[in-house]
Amino acid sequence: MRHIVTVAFSAFIFLSVSAQHKMPQYTGEIEGTAQRSDVRQAKFLGVIDRSDDAGKVKWMKSISRVAAYTHGTPTPLDDEKERQKMLRQNAVIEENSTHGSARSVDPEVGTNFLGNTLVTGTPPDNTIAISNGGKIISIDNSSMAFYNDNGSAVMTNELHEDWLDDVSAAINVTAGLFDPRVIYDPVADKFIFIILHGSSSSSSKIIVCFSQTNNPAGNWNVYELDGDPFNDGSWLDYPHIGISENDVFITGNLFQSGSNSFNEAIVYQLDKNDGYAGANVNFVIYDGIPGSQLGAFSLVPASFGQGGEYGPGIYLLSSGTFSSNRLNLYEVTGSVSSNPSLNLLSSFIVPSYSAPGNALQLGTNAQLNTNDSRMQHAFYLDGVVHAVHQVSYQNSGYSGIAYYRIPLINPSAYETSRFGTVGIDYVFPSLASYGLEEEDKSVMIGYLSVSSSTYPEIGVVNCDYLMNWSDPTLVKSGNSYVDHTWLSGLERWGDYSDMQRRHNAANPTVWMAGCFGSNNHNWNTWIAEVGGDYEPIPYPQALFGADTLEVYEGESVFFTDSSTNQPTSWIWTFEGGDPLNSFSQNVLVDYNDTGWFDVTLRVSNQLGGDTLVKESYIHVLSSDTAPLIPEGVAELEEDFSMKVYPNPSSEFELVTLYFENEEWAAVDINIIDIHGRLVKAMYSDQMKPGIHRLTFNKLALPSGQYIVQMRRNGQITKNEKIIVL
Helix, strand or coil: CEEEEEECCCCCCEEECCCEEECCCCCCCCCEECEECCCEECEEEEEECHHHCCCCCCCCCEEEECCCCCCCCCCHHHHHHHHHHHHHHHCCCCCCCCCCCCCCCCCEEEEEEECCCCCCCCCCCCEEEECCCCEEEEECCCEEEEEECCCCEEEEEEEHHHHCHHHHHHHCCCCCEEEEEEEEECCCCEEEEEEEECCCCCCCEEEEEEECCCCCCCCEEEEEEECCCCCCCEEEEEEEEEECCCEEEEEEEEEECCCCCEEEEEEEEEEHHHHHHCCCCEEEEEECCCCCCCCCCCCEEEEECCCCEEECCEEEEEECCCEEEEEEEEEECCCHHHCCCEEEEEEEEEEEEECCCCECCCCCCCCEECCCCCCCEEEEECCEEEEEEEEEHHHCCCEEEEEEEEECCCHHHCEEEEECECCEEEEEEEEEECCCCCCCCCEEEEEEEEECCEEEEEEEEEECCCCCECCCEEEECCCCCCCCCCCCCCEECCCCCEEEECCCCCCCCEEEEEEEECCCCCEEEEEEEEECCCCCCCCCECCEEECCCEEECCEEEEEEECCECCCCEEEEEECCEECCEECCCCEEEEECCCEEEEEEEEEEECCEEEEEEEEEEEEEECCCCCCCCCCCCCCCCCCCCCCCCCCCCCCCCEEEEEEEECCCEEEEEEEEECCCCEEEEEEEEEECCEEEEEEEEHHHCCCEEEEEEEEECCEEEEEEEEEEC
16 A cells, blocks of 8 residues: 655645556566567547437447357367366265355445347357446447446447447448457546457457547547458457556457467557547557467456556466466566567466366256356556466366466465355456455456356355455346357357456445346346445554654654554655664654655555655755745645436347358358449458358338348358348
């Protein structure tokens, strides 16, 4: 905990300052360094201006893969899934959970409500952000929605391409939009949203949107990054997003176009402040990322865990995809403008983990795909990186949650604990800080869960600063199993859920979004506020005073410690004083130079420490001048107001077409009129094998007859007539 106060003219007026936190210097041996591109410039696509969208007819076009075919020989993950399946069959189901402790917080669900419901595919891949002003952005693979923190809707069920309509011509949307991620910047009081486009080297791109204000219903600046940045036939998938004091970091995995073979992980680093301003955005790309014995896959950036920011770089973390006993910790060393590098700081050994088996659900033989054991979520706070991912719990085949606290000064001195119950699958965890002070390591962890006796549901658990787990709290129960009629075998469950902290809440509060089984055997989104009876850890709190704040040069000041909660050590720093430092509880200090000087006190005990900085606290006057009479300083109050734009209603009539693509192919889907003229290009990209669904609003077309035409590798394979009355 670090307090900063400013004293003006010895009038004892204390103005709080929002601190920027510097990254602690890593003193170990760096294990490797990535390659970095020259500085590039993101393509500016334009501004989303929602003020002129009232009455506009929405296309409501959506295309998504709803089934996947498996080709070729089994991968290591396939082999691991089969092993975990056998472990599940032999596991002894636990009757009661052994979790719950006297110290941990029992999570309590506050405001909660149904979120995005316009589901056009599977999985949802929920992401959420909440501002200090209580504005919520909820996004899934199909749609976007904005809410107030009381659950009232500002905008609901807006499909991605319709929301991007103001810049869609510049984007040239010819393929699916998927894998959204959103984050709130508490210092800038703005949002950043990204979404991917296309699954081939020719169509792959990242759409990056910066809000101009703290109102998500206002204007956004939109940029584009190439998803095949090295022109080597790659396309980008599995993005993560994080922010530091100057930059936004986007990570992803490059796959070979026309197949699912993994090429490498990469990291984009962009100047976020230029993005907010709508200026030219500079960025660099890191590739050739070292991985030691683990490899580099799905790097997760760790943003600051509470209401400030840190930098100028960022920490990142990765784990193995199917089984390992290592984690990799990375650092970007500076901002885009400061010649940064991306270094592998440590590849350290942790308890062995494996991808879990696929999950059973009540009422059906259809299993849910639990994916692999890649890293899911991370944040940084007080010299420690916190992180979670899913693993086979107690080697039972059932999915549980692995949680880590990794100190930057020595990553191998990590703390870790696992949460789970044999017989229940807990998957796609996300986490947020649940303390009022930076030294409080308590976290809330959200997850999706299911068992053979429950439908897919959403829950949350607390882990306190001593690594004790609470009992789990149900956030939203499932209404049915999920089994899409076009699928056979595994049902896609997701790649992630999301949880973010509301930074300015009086008591620790987090908001989460996840998917649950709805009544129609489909996925819907549930949004929830989570809190609990929080008890601050009795850390020492640094407090001190002085017998005078104004002296002449050559005179002394006596400083008295008044810290609370019984500190056992004191470290003073007296700018301009003699001594400069002291380890005594109370100190007499001489001042021989004129000026305004800071005083810093760091106190600690066995629970932790706290630092108090009083800036310009001591004023030393020249001995040949008269005393200055301090003037009073009035405390300023600012009144912030927020305008909410209403959501215009719209009528629509969805057209839905299913079509099968047996092998990877170049697919074009167009709407043409009865004279053969192109009306709307709906899709043009390499398409994965599987069954796909296309939906769009036919009322976006004028009255008449039209043909939806599908070409596969240049050959017409399907014509469907549409009549608009």
